[in-house]
Amino acid sequence: MPELPEVETVRRGLLGLVIDKTVTAESHDTEKGFPNTPHDVQTFLVGATIRDVRRRAKVLMIDLSSGYSLVIHLKMTGQLVYVGETRFGAGHPSDSLVNALPDASTRVTLTFSDGTHLYFNDQRKFGWMRLLPTIEIPNIDFMQKVGPEPLSDEFTSKEFIQRIQRRKNTSIKAALLDQSVLAGVGNIYADESLWGAKIHPARRVYTLSKTELVLLYTELRAVMNLAIEKGGSSNHTYINAEGKKGSYMDFARAFRREGQPCPRCEATIEKLRVAGRGTHICPVCQVL
DNA sequence: CACTTGACCTGTCCGC
DNA sequence: TGCGGACAGGTCAAGT
Missing domain, CATH: 3.20.190.10 (MutM-like, N-terminal)
Structure with missing residues:
Protein backbone atom coordinates (compact mmCIF):
# COMPACT_ATOMS: atom_id res chain seq x y z
CA MET A 1 0.00 0.00 0.00
CA VAL A 146 -1.08 5.29 16.12
CA GLY A 147 2.18 7.12 16.89
CA PRO A 148 3.21 10.69 15.99
CA GLU A 149 3.62 12.09 12.47
CA PRO A 150 7.32 11.72 11.65
CA LEU A 151 7.42 14.77 9.37
CA SER A 152 5.82 17.27 11.75
CA ASP A 153 7.99 20.14 13.01
CA GLU A 154 7.46 19.06 16.61
CA PHE A 155 8.75 15.53 16.01
CA THR A 156 12.33 15.68 17.30
CA SER A 157 15.16 13.17 17.15
CA LYS A 158 14.86 12.89 20.90
CA GLU A 159 11.25 11.75 20.65
CA PHE A 160 12.11 9.40 17.78
CA ILE A 161 14.79 7.69 19.85
CA GLN A 162 12.63 7.50 22.93
CA ARG A 163 9.76 5.85 21.02
CA ILE A 164 11.92 3.50 18.94
CA GLN A 165 13.57 2.25 22.10
CA ARG A 166 10.22 1.04 23.42
CA ARG A 167 10.91 -1.90 21.08
CA LYS A 168 14.45 -2.52 22.28
CA ASN A 169 14.49 -6.27 21.74
CA THR A 170 13.18 -6.42 18.21
CA SER A 171 14.83 -5.63 14.88
CA ILE A 172 15.10 -1.96 13.93
CA LYS A 173 13.06 -2.71 10.81
CA ALA A 174 10.17 -4.16 12.85
CA ALA A 175 10.32 -1.11 15.14
CA LEU A 176 10.14 1.29 12.16
CA LEU A 177 7.16 -0.59 10.74
CA ASP A 178 5.30 -0.53 14.08
CA GLN A 179 2.61 2.13 13.57
CA SER A 180 2.25 2.68 17.32
CA VAL A 181 5.90 3.76 17.49
CA LEU A 182 5.55 6.29 14.67
CA ALA A 183 3.02 6.78 11.92
CA GLY A 184 3.31 6.15 8.24
CA VAL A 185 6.50 4.15 7.66
CA GLY A 186 6.11 1.08 5.45
CA ASN A 187 8.38 -1.36 3.70
CA ILE A 188 9.83 0.99 1.08
CA TYR A 189 10.86 3.85 3.34
CA ALA A 190 12.02 1.53 6.10
CA ASP A 191 14.53 -0.04 3.67
CA GLU A 192 15.49 3.28 2.10
CA SER A 193 16.14 5.06 5.40
CA LEU A 194 18.11 2.12 6.84
CA TRP A 195 20.28 2.13 3.73
CA GLY A 196 20.77 5.89 4.15
CA ALA A 197 21.84 5.46 7.78
CA LYS A 198 24.00 2.40 6.96
CA ILE A 199 22.13 0.24 9.47
CA HIS A 200 21.36 -3.44 8.89
CA PRO A 201 17.58 -3.94 9.20
CA ALA A 202 17.99 -6.98 11.46
CA ARG A 203 20.06 -5.11 14.07
CA ARG A 204 18.38 -5.28 17.48
CA VAL A 205 17.24 -1.85 18.63
CA TYR A 206 19.24 -2.02 21.89
CA THR A 207 22.50 -2.40 19.93
CA LEU A 208 22.07 0.92 18.11
CA SER A 209 24.02 3.95 19.31
CA LYS A 210 22.45 7.35 19.77
CA THR A 211 24.50 8.60 16.82
CA GLU A 212 23.10 5.85 14.59
CA LEU A 213 19.53 6.59 15.67
CA VAL A 214 19.89 10.33 15.09
CA LEU A 215 21.18 9.57 11.60
CA LEU A 216 18.27 7.20 10.99
CA TYR A 217 15.84 9.92 12.11
CA THR A 218 17.42 12.38 9.65
CA GLU A 219 17.47 9.87 6.77
CA LEU A 220 13.88 8.77 7.37
CA ARG A 221 12.58 12.32 7.19
CA ALA A 222 14.75 13.17 4.18
CA VAL A 223 13.61 10.09 2.27
CA MET A 224 9.92 10.63 3.01
CA ASN A 225 10.10 14.33 2.12
CA LEU A 226 11.83 13.49 -1.15
CA ALA A 227 9.19 10.85 -1.89
CA ILE A 228 6.39 13.37 -1.36
CA GLU A 229 8.20 15.79 -3.67
CA LYS A 230 8.39 13.03 -6.31
CA GLY A 231 4.73 12.09 -5.96
CA GLY A 232 5.39 8.81 -4.16
CA SER A 233 6.58 5.43 -5.37
CA SER A 234 4.75 3.32 -7.91
CA ASN A 235 4.55 -0.37 -8.53
CA HIS A 236 1.84 -1.67 -10.82
CA THR A 237 -1.00 -0.77 -8.41
CA TYR A 238 -0.20 2.62 -6.89
CA ILE A 239 -1.55 5.67 -8.67
CA ASN A 240 -2.54 9.06 -7.34
CA ALA A 241 -5.91 10.81 -7.41
CA GLU A 242 -5.40 11.77 -11.04
CA GLY A 243 -4.46 8.24 -12.05
CA LYS A 244 -0.76 9.07 -12.39
CA LYS A 245 2.26 7.19 -11.11
CA GLY A 246 4.86 8.63 -8.72
CA SER A 247 8.54 8.75 -9.60
CA TYR A 248 10.32 8.07 -6.29
CA MET A 249 11.32 4.59 -7.48
CA ASP A 250 13.66 6.29 -9.95
CA PHE A 251 15.49 7.63 -6.90
CA ALA A 252 15.36 4.48 -4.74
CA ARG A 253 18.80 3.32 -3.64
CA ALA A 254 18.06 -0.10 -2.17
CA PHE A 255 14.36 -0.93 -2.38
CA ARG A 256 13.72 -3.45 -5.18
CA ARG A 257 17.21 -2.91 -6.54
CA GLU A 258 18.54 -6.39 -5.75
CA GLY A 259 21.29 -7.39 -8.17
CA GLN A 260 22.10 -3.75 -8.96
CA PRO A 261 25.11 -1.84 -7.61
CA CYS A 262 24.89 0.10 -4.36
CA PRO A 263 24.99 3.81 -5.32
CA ARG A 264 27.49 4.41 -2.50
CA CYS A 265 29.98 1.57 -2.75
CA GLU A 266 29.10 -0.44 -5.89
CA ALA A 267 28.56 -3.69 -3.96
CA THR A 268 25.58 -5.71 -5.20
CA ILE A 269 22.28 -5.00 -3.41
CA GLU A 270 20.80 -8.13 -1.83
CA LYS A 271 17.29 -9.14 -0.92
CA LEU A 272 16.53 -10.93 2.34
CA ARG A 273 13.66 -11.38 4.76
CA VAL A 274 13.43 -9.34 7.96
CA ALA A 275 10.36 -8.90 10.18
CA GLY A 276 8.48 -11.13 7.72
CA ARG A 277 8.98 -8.66 4.87
CA GLY A 278 11.11 -8.60 1.75
CA THR A 279 14.10 -6.44 2.69
CA HIS A 280 16.82 -4.84 0.57
CA ILE A 281 20.30 -4.02 1.77
CA CYS A 282 23.82 -3.25 0.69
CA PRO A 283 25.81 -6.08 2.32
CA VAL A 284 28.90 -3.86 2.56
CA CYS A 285 27.36 -0.61 3.90
CA GLN A 286 24.90 -2.35 6.19
CA VAL A 287 26.43 -5.03 8.40
CA LEU A 288 25.02 -6.90 11.38
C1' DC B 1 4.14 -8.29 28.65
C1' DA B 2 7.04 -8.30 24.17
C1' DC B 3 7.51 -10.32 20.12
C1' DT B 4 6.55 -13.27 15.95
C1' DT B 5 3.59 -15.53 12.78
C1' DG B 6 -0.45 -16.35 10.12
C1' DA B 7 -4.60 -14.64 8.01
C1' DC B 8 -7.05 -11.56 5.21
C1' DC B 9 -7.63 -11.37 -0.77
C1' DT B 10 -6.41 -11.33 -5.71
C1' DG B 11 -3.09 -11.09 -9.30
C1' DT B 12 1.35 -11.91 -11.17
C1' DC B 13 5.63 -13.91 -11.86
C1' DC B 14 8.91 -17.71 -11.89
C1' DG B 15 10.40 -22.50 -12.15
C1' DC B 16 9.20 -27.14 -13.46
C1' DT C 1 0.78 -23.76 -21.98
C1' DG C 2 -0.40 -25.34 -17.40
C1' DC C 3 0.24 -25.69 -12.61
C1' DG C 4 2.08 -24.82 -7.96
C1' DG C 5 4.15 -21.87 -4.91
C1' DA C 6 6.02 -17.59 -3.44
C1' DC C 7 5.30 -13.04 -3.19
C1' DA C 8 3.18 -8.11 -3.19
C1' DG C 9 4.01 -0.88 -0.52
C1' DG C 10 -0.51 -3.20 5.74
C1' DT C 11 -2.66 -4.39 9.77
C1' DC C 12 -4.91 -7.50 13.06
C1' DA C 13 -5.70 -11.63 15.84
C1' DA C 14 -3.73 -15.41 17.70
C1' DG C 15 0.24 -17.86 19.03
C1' DT C 16 4.82 -18.61 21.68
Whole structure:
Protein backbone atom coordinates (compact mmCIF):
# COMPACT_ATOMS: atom_id res chain seq x y z
CA MET A 1 0.00 0.00 0.00
CA PRO A 2 0.68 3.34 -0.19
CA GLU A 3 2.84 4.53 2.69
CA LEU A 4 2.78 8.04 4.14
CA PRO A 5 4.23 9.80 1.03
CA GLU A 6 1.80 8.05 -1.33
CA VAL A 7 -1.21 8.79 0.88
CA GLU A 8 -0.08 12.41 1.21
CA THR A 9 0.23 12.61 -2.59
CA VAL A 10 -3.31 11.31 -2.99
CA ARG A 11 -4.52 13.85 -0.40
CA ARG A 12 -2.91 16.79 -2.19
CA GLY A 13 -4.30 15.63 -5.51
CA LEU A 14 -7.81 15.26 -4.13
CA LEU A 15 -7.71 18.72 -2.53
CA GLY A 16 -7.46 20.31 -5.95
CA LEU A 17 -10.09 18.06 -7.49
CA VAL A 18 -13.01 17.44 -5.13
CA ILE A 19 -13.27 20.40 -2.73
CA ASP A 20 -16.76 21.96 -2.89
CA LYS A 21 -18.13 19.08 -4.96
CA THR A 22 -21.50 17.70 -3.88
CA VAL A 23 -22.17 13.97 -3.78
CA THR A 24 -25.34 13.02 -5.64
CA ALA A 25 -25.02 9.24 -5.67
CA GLU A 26 -23.04 6.42 -4.12
CA SER A 27 -22.73 2.77 -4.98
CA HIS A 28 -20.60 0.03 -3.53
CA ASP A 29 -20.13 -3.70 -3.58
CA THR A 30 -21.94 -5.52 -0.81
CA GLU A 31 -19.23 -7.93 0.27
CA LYS A 32 -16.61 -5.62 1.72
CA GLY A 33 -15.05 -2.22 2.08
CA PHE A 34 -18.02 -0.06 3.01
CA PRO A 35 -20.17 -1.44 5.81
CA ASN A 36 -22.34 1.60 6.54
CA THR A 37 -26.11 1.25 6.36
CA PRO A 38 -28.01 2.59 3.33
CA HIS A 39 -29.80 4.91 5.75
CA ASP A 40 -26.53 6.53 6.92
CA VAL A 41 -25.31 6.82 3.33
CA GLN A 42 -28.54 8.51 2.25
CA THR A 43 -28.60 10.84 5.26
CA PHE A 44 -24.96 11.86 5.68
CA LEU A 45 -23.21 11.25 2.35
CA VAL A 46 -25.65 11.78 -0.49
CA GLY A 47 -26.37 15.51 -0.78
CA ALA A 48 -23.30 16.48 1.26
CA THR A 49 -20.50 18.72 0.00
CA ILE A 50 -16.80 17.97 0.44
CA ARG A 51 -15.15 20.56 2.69
CA ASP A 52 -11.64 19.21 3.32
CA VAL A 53 -9.33 16.26 2.72
CA ARG A 54 -7.00 15.42 5.61
CA ARG A 55 -4.46 12.72 6.41
CA ARG A 56 -3.33 11.11 9.65
CA ALA A 57 -0.73 8.33 9.37
CA LYS A 58 -1.81 6.32 6.29
CA VAL A 59 -5.49 7.19 6.74
CA LEU A 60 -7.34 9.73 4.59
CA MET A 61 -10.34 11.69 5.82
CA ILE A 62 -12.76 13.38 3.45
CA ASP A 63 -14.78 15.84 5.54
CA LEU A 64 -18.36 16.49 4.49
CA SER A 65 -20.77 19.35 5.14
CA SER A 66 -23.04 16.88 6.99
CA GLY A 67 -20.62 16.67 9.93
CA TYR A 68 -19.58 13.19 8.77
CA SER A 69 -16.34 12.11 7.09
CA LEU A 70 -15.32 9.31 4.80
CA VAL A 71 -12.42 7.63 6.56
CA ILE A 72 -10.25 5.56 4.22
CA HIS A 73 -7.35 3.14 4.59
CA LEU A 74 -5.86 2.01 1.28
CA LYS A 75 -3.82 -0.84 2.81
CA MET A 76 -1.80 -2.67 0.09
CA THR A 77 -3.59 -2.03 -3.20
CA GLY A 78 -6.22 0.63 -2.54
CA GLN A 79 -6.59 3.55 -4.92
CA LEU A 80 -8.68 6.70 -4.79
CA VAL A 81 -9.04 8.03 -8.30
CA TYR A 82 -10.98 11.03 -9.55
CA VAL A 83 -12.25 10.95 -13.12
CA GLY A 84 -13.44 14.25 -14.55
CA GLU A 85 -16.10 14.72 -17.14
CA THR A 86 -13.58 15.27 -19.89
CA ARG A 87 -11.63 12.09 -20.06
CA PHE A 88 -8.18 11.92 -21.54
CA GLY A 89 -8.14 11.10 -25.23
CA ALA A 90 -6.97 7.75 -26.55
CA GLY A 91 -3.18 7.59 -26.54
CA HIS A 92 -2.80 9.87 -23.54
CA PRO A 93 -0.36 8.33 -21.02
CA SER A 94 -3.10 8.08 -18.41
CA ASP A 95 -5.69 6.77 -20.83
CA SER A 96 -5.52 3.10 -19.96
CA LEU A 97 -5.35 3.77 -16.22
CA VAL A 98 -8.29 6.05 -15.91
CA ASN A 99 -10.61 5.69 -18.89
CA ALA A 100 -11.38 2.10 -17.97
CA LEU A 101 -12.94 2.92 -14.59
CA PRO A 102 -14.97 1.54 -12.94
CA ASP A 103 -13.43 -1.91 -13.26
CA ALA A 104 -13.42 -5.25 -11.42
CA SER A 105 -11.51 -3.78 -8.47
CA THR A 106 -13.86 -0.83 -7.94
CA ARG A 107 -15.41 -1.12 -4.47
CA VAL A 108 -17.06 2.30 -4.11
CA THR A 109 -18.17 4.90 -6.63
CA LEU A 110 -19.13 8.47 -5.70
CA THR A 111 -20.91 10.59 -8.27
CA PHE A 112 -20.80 14.37 -8.00
CA SER A 113 -23.40 16.92 -9.13
CA ASP A 114 -21.24 17.89 -12.13
CA GLY A 115 -21.26 14.29 -13.39
CA THR A 116 -17.69 13.52 -12.37
CA HIS A 117 -16.70 10.50 -10.24
CA LEU A 118 -14.44 9.41 -7.42
CA TYR A 119 -13.58 5.69 -7.39
CA PHE A 120 -12.24 3.62 -4.51
CA ASN A 121 -10.53 0.62 -6.10
CA ASP A 122 -8.89 -2.18 -4.18
CA GLN A 123 -7.72 -5.34 -5.86
CA ARG A 124 -6.92 -7.25 -2.67
CA LYS A 125 -9.82 -5.92 -0.61
CA PHE A 126 -7.68 -5.26 2.47
CA GLY A 127 -8.53 -1.57 2.44
CA TRP A 128 -11.59 0.00 3.99
CA MET A 129 -13.76 3.08 3.76
CA ARG A 130 -16.30 4.07 6.36
CA LEU A 131 -18.58 6.97 7.10
CA LEU A 132 -18.16 8.40 10.60
CA PRO A 133 -19.10 11.56 12.47
CA THR A 134 -16.06 13.81 11.98
CA ILE A 135 -15.65 14.44 15.71
CA GLU A 136 -15.61 10.70 16.41
CA ILE A 137 -12.55 10.01 14.24
CA PRO A 138 -9.97 10.60 17.01
CA ASN A 139 -11.76 7.95 19.09
CA ILE A 140 -11.48 5.04 16.67
CA ASP A 141 -9.03 2.28 17.62
CA PHE A 142 -6.57 3.12 14.87
CA MET A 143 -6.25 6.78 15.89
CA GLN A 144 -5.94 5.91 19.56
CA LYS A 145 -3.00 3.59 18.93
CA VAL A 146 -1.08 5.29 16.12
CA GLY A 147 2.18 7.12 16.89
CA PRO A 148 3.21 10.69 15.99
CA GLU A 149 3.62 12.09 12.47
CA PRO A 150 7.32 11.72 11.65
CA LEU A 151 7.42 14.77 9.37
CA SER A 152 5.82 17.27 11.75
CA ASP A 153 7.99 20.14 13.01
CA GLU A 154 7.46 19.06 16.61
CA PHE A 155 8.75 15.53 16.01
CA THR A 156 12.33 15.68 17.30
CA SER A 157 15.16 13.17 17.15
CA LYS A 158 14.86 12.89 20.90
CA GLU A 159 11.25 11.75 20.65
CA PHE A 160 12.11 9.40 17.78
CA ILE A 161 14.79 7.69 19.85
CA GLN A 162 12.63 7.50 22.93
CA ARG A 163 9.76 5.85 21.02
CA ILE A 164 11.92 3.50 18.94
CA GLN A 165 13.57 2.25 22.10
CA ARG A 166 10.22 1.04 23.42
CA ARG A 167 10.91 -1.90 21.08
CA LYS A 168 14.45 -2.52 22.28
CA ASN A 169 14.49 -6.27 21.74
CA THR A 170 13.18 -6.42 18.21
CA SER A 171 14.83 -5.63 14.88
CA ILE A 172 15.10 -1.96 13.93
CA LYS A 173 13.06 -2.71 10.81
CA ALA A 174 10.17 -4.16 12.85
CA ALA A 175 10.32 -1.11 15.14
CA LEU A 176 10.14 1.29 12.16
CA LEU A 177 7.16 -0.59 10.74
CA ASP A 178 5.30 -0.53 14.08
CA GLN A 179 2.61 2.13 13.57
CA SER A 180 2.25 2.68 17.32
CA VAL A 181 5.90 3.76 17.49
CA LEU A 182 5.55 6.29 14.67
CA ALA A 183 3.02 6.78 11.92
CA GLY A 184 3.31 6.15 8.24
CA VAL A 185 6.50 4.15 7.66
CA GLY A 186 6.11 1.08 5.45
CA ASN A 187 8.38 -1.36 3.70
CA ILE A 188 9.83 0.99 1.08
CA TYR A 189 10.86 3.85 3.34
CA ALA A 190 12.02 1.53 6.10
CA ASP A 191 14.53 -0.04 3.67
CA GLU A 192 15.49 3.28 2.10
CA SER A 193 16.14 5.06 5.40
CA LEU A 194 18.11 2.12 6.84
CA TRP A 195 20.28 2.13 3.73
CA GLY A 196 20.77 5.89 4.15
CA ALA A 197 21.84 5.46 7.78
CA LYS A 198 24.00 2.40 6.96
CA ILE A 199 22.13 0.24 9.47
CA HIS A 200 21.36 -3.44 8.89
CA PRO A 201 17.58 -3.94 9.20
CA ALA A 202 17.99 -6.98 11.46
CA ARG A 203 20.06 -5.11 14.07
CA ARG A 204 18.38 -5.28 17.48
CA VAL A 205 17.24 -1.85 18.63
CA TYR A 206 19.24 -2.02 21.89
CA THR A 207 22.50 -2.40 19.93
CA LEU A 208 22.07 0.92 18.11
CA SER A 209 24.02 3.95 19.31
CA LYS A 210 22.45 7.35 19.77
CA THR A 211 24.50 8.60 16.82
CA GLU A 212 23.10 5.85 14.59
CA LEU A 213 19.53 6.59 15.67
CA VAL A 214 19.89 10.33 15.09
CA LEU A 215 21.18 9.57 11.60
CA LEU A 216 18.27 7.20 10.99
CA TYR A 217 15.84 9.92 12.11
CA THR A 218 17.42 12.38 9.65
CA GLU A 219 17.47 9.87 6.77
CA LEU A 220 13.88 8.77 7.37
CA ARG A 221 12.58 12.32 7.19
CA ALA A 222 14.75 13.17 4.18
CA VAL A 223 13.61 10.09 2.27
CA MET A 224 9.92 10.63 3.01
CA ASN A 225 10.10 14.33 2.12
CA LEU A 226 11.83 13.49 -1.15
CA ALA A 227 9.19 10.85 -1.89
CA ILE A 228 6.39 13.37 -1.36
CA GLU A 229 8.20 15.79 -3.67
CA LYS A 230 8.39 13.03 -6.31
CA GLY A 231 4.73 12.09 -5.96
CA GLY A 232 5.39 8.81 -4.16
CA SER A 233 6.58 5.43 -5.37
CA SER A 234 4.75 3.32 -7.91
CA ASN A 235 4.55 -0.37 -8.53
CA HIS A 236 1.84 -1.67 -10.82
CA THR A 237 -1.00 -0.77 -8.41
CA TYR A 238 -0.20 2.62 -6.89
CA ILE A 239 -1.55 5.67 -8.67
CA ASN A 240 -2.54 9.06 -7.34
CA ALA A 241 -5.91 10.81 -7.41
CA GLU A 242 -5.40 11.77 -11.04
CA GLY A 243 -4.46 8.24 -12.05
CA LYS A 244 -0.76 9.07 -12.39
CA LYS A 245 2.26 7.19 -11.11
CA GLY A 246 4.86 8.63 -8.72
CA SER A 247 8.54 8.75 -9.60
CA TYR A 248 10.32 8.07 -6.29
CA MET A 249 11.32 4.59 -7.48
CA ASP A 250 13.66 6.29 -9.95
CA PHE A 251 15.49 7.63 -6.90
CA ALA A 252 15.36 4.48 -4.74
CA ARG A 253 18.80 3.32 -3.64
CA ALA A 254 18.06 -0.10 -2.17
CA PHE A 255 14.36 -0.93 -2.38
CA ARG A 256 13.72 -3.45 -5.18
CA ARG A 257 17.21 -2.91 -6.54
CA GLU A 258 18.54 -6.39 -5.75
CA GLY A 259 21.29 -7.39 -8.17
CA GLN A 260 22.10 -3.75 -8.96
CA PRO A 261 25.11 -1.84 -7.61
CA CYS A 262 24.89 0.10 -4.36
CA PRO A 263 24.99 3.81 -5.32
CA ARG A 264 27.49 4.41 -2.50
CA CYS A 265 29.98 1.57 -2.75
CA GLU A 266 29.10 -0.44 -5.89
CA ALA A 267 28.56 -3.69 -3.96
CA THR A 268 25.58 -5.71 -5.20
CA ILE A 269 22.28 -5.00 -3.41
CA GLU A 270 20.80 -8.13 -1.83
CA LYS A 271 17.29 -9.14 -0.92
CA LEU A 272 16.53 -10.93 2.34
CA ARG A 273 13.66 -11.38 4.76
CA VAL A 274 13.43 -9.34 7.96
CA ALA A 275 10.36 -8.90 10.18
CA GLY A 276 8.48 -11.13 7.72
CA ARG A 277 8.98 -8.66 4.87
CA GLY A 278 11.11 -8.60 1.75
CA THR A 279 14.10 -6.44 2.69
CA HIS A 280 16.82 -4.84 0.57
CA ILE A 281 20.30 -4.02 1.77
CA CYS A 282 23.82 -3.25 0.69
CA PRO A 283 25.81 -6.08 2.32
CA VAL A 284 28.90 -3.86 2.56
CA CYS A 285 27.36 -0.61 3.90
CA GLN A 286 24.90 -2.35 6.19
CA VAL A 287 26.43 -5.03 8.40
CA LEU A 288 25.02 -6.90 11.38
C1' DC B 1 4.14 -8.29 28.65
C1' DA B 2 7.04 -8.30 24.17
C1' DC B 3 7.51 -10.32 20.12
C1' DT B 4 6.55 -13.27 15.95
C1' DT B 5 3.59 -15.53 12.78
C1' DG B 6 -0.45 -16.35 10.12
C1' DA B 7 -4.60 -14.64 8.01
C1' DC B 8 -7.05 -11.56 5.21
C1' DC B 9 -7.63 -11.37 -0.77
C1' DT B 10 -6.41 -11.33 -5.71
C1' DG B 11 -3.09 -11.09 -9.30
C1' DT B 12 1.35 -11.91 -11.17
C1' DC B 13 5.63 -13.91 -11.86
C1' DC B 14 8.91 -17.71 -11.89
C1' DG B 15 10.40 -22.50 -12.15
C1' DC B 16 9.20 -27.14 -13.46
C1' DT C 1 0.78 -23.76 -21.98
C1' DG C 2 -0.40 -25.34 -17.40
C1' DC C 3 0.24 -25.69 -12.61
C1' DG C 4 2.08 -24.82 -7.96
C1' DG C 5 4.15 -21.87 -4.91
C1' DA C 6 6.02 -17.59 -3.44
C1' DC C 7 5.30 -13.04 -3.19
C1' DA C 8 3.18 -8.11 -3.19
C1' DG C 9 4.01 -0.88 -0.52
C1' DG C 10 -0.51 -3.20 5.74
C1' DT C 11 -2.66 -4.39 9.77
C1' DC C 12 -4.91 -7.50 13.06
C1' DA C 13 -5.70 -11.63 15.84
C1' DA C 14 -3.73 -15.41 17.70
C1' DG C 15 0.24 -17.86 19.03
C1' DT C 16 4.82 -18.61 21.68
